[in-house]
Amino acid sequence: MVNSISSHKFTLALVQMSMDEDVETNINHAIGWCEKAVRQSAQVICLPELFASRYFCQREDTGRFQYAESADGPLMKRFARFSEENAVVMIVPFFERRGPGVYHNSVMVINADGNPLGLYRKMHIPDDPAYYEKYYFAPGDLGFKAFDTHYGRIAPLICWDQWYPEAARVAALRGAGTLLYPTAIGWHPHEKDAFGEVQLDAWRTVQRGHAIANGVYLGAANRVGFEPEEHQAGIQFWGSSFICGPQGELLAESSSDGEELLLAEIDPEHLETIRQNWPFLRDRRIEAYEGIQHRFLDR
Secondary structure, three states, X not given: OOOXXXXXXXXXXXEEOOOOOXXXXXXXXXXXXXXXXXXXXXXXXXXXXXXXXXXXXXOOOHHHHHHOEOOOOHHHHHHHHHHHHHOOEEEEEEEEEEEOOEEEEXXXXXXXXXXXXXXXXXXXXXXXXXXXXXXXXXXXXXXXXXXXXXXXXXXXXXXXXXXXXXXXXXXXXXXXXXXXXXEOOEEOOOOHHHHHHHHHHHHHHHHHHHHHHHOOEEEEEEOEEXXXXXXXXXXXXXXXXXXXXXXXXXXEEOOOOOOEEEEEEEOHHHHHHHHHHOOOOOOOOHXXXXXXXXXXXXX
């Protein structure tokens, strides 16, 4: 039997995996990685963004809406059973069919007893070459959320959300001690040599900054491998998943070219010690931040 919400240490696992053209193959592959994580004593497991399929947003194609399913569909039922059978919290990204013509890029948080705790819908939706997400996804309308799981208070965010300090801040203010970012990010092959190292370093740096500024643990679970697209260059997903602590210290980090399982210990008592010594939340000047809700401030 699983204990109630605790401030005790727990083991976080991130799955870095590549995707096949076949959905069922991807789901079975993800389950296999989750089983391996359980064997290594993982208590919270996070999968990559939209892991059930190839990254279909490389092209605008109505046929690709077939990958979507409802929040209570077969995918979620399968992972709910897995959670209950193994007493693990699951962070399960999926392409959500909300209603006729309305779709979201979402995550379901499933508690360690198999019960769903709720949805997070991706708030920041990109629209870049080969990342045509605005075509497929309506922006999230649930806000930034933190969920009380059996092993701690966790906030899921998704990929493009990684670049926004406001998202991390609100999640931390809602009491999250761990931020988790399921991710699908990589290089355009023709840009990798010129810009790849800088892009990857910026991605790591901004997220480690979120962990430091908010005094939280943070994990980014990326996909890996090359995913081709007809009549386009495709995307080389850069892997490099990582877990860092509240001082930005790297606790686990993967390669850029292979499937891997990352594990790290999350220690709420350590988090509190860091926040006591680096009291960034205490010293915020909330009365001076009025402008943050404007798109731009005229002089």
